[in-house]
Amino acid sequence: MLDYDLNERGSVSLYEYLYQRIRDDILSGSIVAGEHLPSKRGLAQHLGISVITVEGAYDQLVAEGFVRSVPRRGYFANELPRAATVPRLKDAADRDAGSVVPGRAFVPVSDLPKTSLDGARLWQRALKTVLASESERELFAPAPAQGTARLRRAIAAHLRGSRGMDVDPEAIVIGAGAQLLDTMLVQLLGHAKTYAVEDPGYLRLTRIYQACGCEVCHIPLDAEGPDLRELEKSGADVLHLMPSHQFPTGRVTSIARRYALLGWASQRSSRYLIEDDFDCEFRLAGKPIPPLAAIDAPGCVIYTNTFSKSLSSALRLAYMVLPDRLMKRYRQELGFYASTVSSIDQIVLAHLLETGEYERHVRRVRKRARDARDALVAAIAQADLEGRVRLEGADAGLHAVLAIKTDLDEHDLLRVFGMPAGCVSALADHLWCAEHGVSDGLRRLVVQYLALEKELGGELAEILRTIL
Known part of the structure; x- marks a missing residue:
């Protein structure tokens, strides 16, 4: 069982401190590749913290690739190649924190x-x-x-x-x-x-x-x-x-x-x-x-x-x-x-x-993007499209990929949607070499959250329900 003294975390949040400790143990080899991490509930009980805190730490470790989640089996440490490392900043604030001094980016779609x-x-x-x-x-x-x-x-x-x-x-x-x-x-x-x-x-x-x-x-x-x-x-x-x-x-x-x-x-x-x-x-x-x-x-x-x-x-x-x-x-x-x-x-x-x-300003923009994402996810769920439509990379930034199981090609879908320019594009249009596309039978559209008004998310989901 992982054993950490949470009193040493200082001003760092519980979830971030737990994430940092597990990450550092994986990097140092204290947690070896393939090792089965404790269950969320088991670790929460052992450390006297909430399951949500452990879940947040595990989710971040999965997102960064330190840990993998195996359905019905749990979480396992990934193997990392040997490499020189640089010291990590102990007091780095998260993205929602204020600037240290009271204080990018290609724009593939600029219509925001x-x-x-x-x-x-x-x-x-x-x-x-x-x-x-x-x-x-x-x-x-x-x-x-x-x-x-x-x-x-x-x-x-x-x-x-x-x-x-x-x-x-x-x-x-x-x-x-x-x-x-x-x-x-x-x-x-x-x-x-x-x-x-x-x-x-x-x-x-x-x-x-x-x-x-x-x-x-x-x-x-x-x-x-x-x-x-x-x-x-x-x-x-x-x-x-x-x-x-x-x-x-x-x-x-x-x-x-x-x-x-x-x-x-x-x-x-x-x-x-x-x-x-x-x-x-x-x-x-x-x-x-x-x-x-x-x-x-x-x-x-x-x-x-x-x-x-x-x-x-x-x-x-x-x-x-x-x-x-x-x-x-x-x-x-x-x-x-x-x-x-x-x-x-x-x-x-x-x-x-x-x-x-x-x-x-960044926090306001992030909230707008999160609201647009939540509206789109809710609209897809309401339209009963599970199994036929999924949102890939939904949390990673200002755009996500809509993967759709349909016989229509991506450009046919765009014509049917009739969305405003800069809102949705075909993933295939971002390929230089056609052979580098994904060949799993799904059509993929790139959705820009900030160009997608809340009502457009519902409209898009309704069109998908009609098509599928």
Whole structure:
């Protein structure tokens, strides 16, 4: 029986402390691969806590891939590859906590009117405040190539509080959108490298790399993430991936696969992983999935994120965190660039992060997405579609996949639904190579929660009931 002293948890919640202890025991080998964990009820009785607390900890461990759930048998520890590790932050707050300082993301579908409008209003208020209260000398001074020190400090504090990352502000580079940073990374890493992207995935990535004159290969996904054998066969030097919430499948890369990918990257000094953490703040259940960069002991992960999902795609504000060896090269080879984001915009964003306004906005957006998801799940249940329709990746972020058992193809379904643009798309439309699609006979549609009004969820479920 697992035996933990809950009095040592400090200010950490019971569920998070239990999750951390079991996770650390699996990483250290104290809980061996394949070991049967105590039942939820048994562990709850042993520790004197509620079953719901144990269930929350187990669910998070399953979501991150440390543990697997076997129906009618219980929970078992997964086998993890040997890999170097980095220390975890003991006091990292969860995503709902306020910023440490009173204080991304590709947008595959940009038609998010309510969120964009809310973000615009938030930005407008902050801009007025900053223009009225900040020094003109600071507002109109040219920003350094990496971005203003103030914004980089605010982002580092934000990453520590929301993602558990201990980031040096000097390792952060701010740019006008993810696409600009991607092209800058090609200049930094080299045009002669082969760049791998996930398939299905964000098709614009392929076009960006091709436009830079790079060779691009497409890596299929399996249940645990990017297919490692296909990656090794591809001859790729760089893999661009979305491990915490893959677009469009919604899959989360398992912890075992993450360590395996780090192992792949560390085999050669020329290999890198570009981690796109595009909607990391919007996991709808449990703790956020820790970023790959948080366990990157070899120093081969380039972490990228933007504020497009949370604020608006119209605000071209993105950033990347470079490993030490790349940061030195950036200063030597690309430090001549002028900052691509105005000083005023950088100060406004820093103000939102520092005051906690940004965190409060994120919580409002997350609640809206959760309400849309709950309405869709309830509508599917009411329409009695169990066994014929399932929602995949429902809790992982701002989109999910609707898997439907029907003879109609995905585009026929879209025509029947007649949903607003940006609300629902065919998963097949996000494939570069048709052979990388799932061949289980189900049709899959990508549903964007923030574009799906509550009433549209009921309408969609009713159409499905009629069709099926």
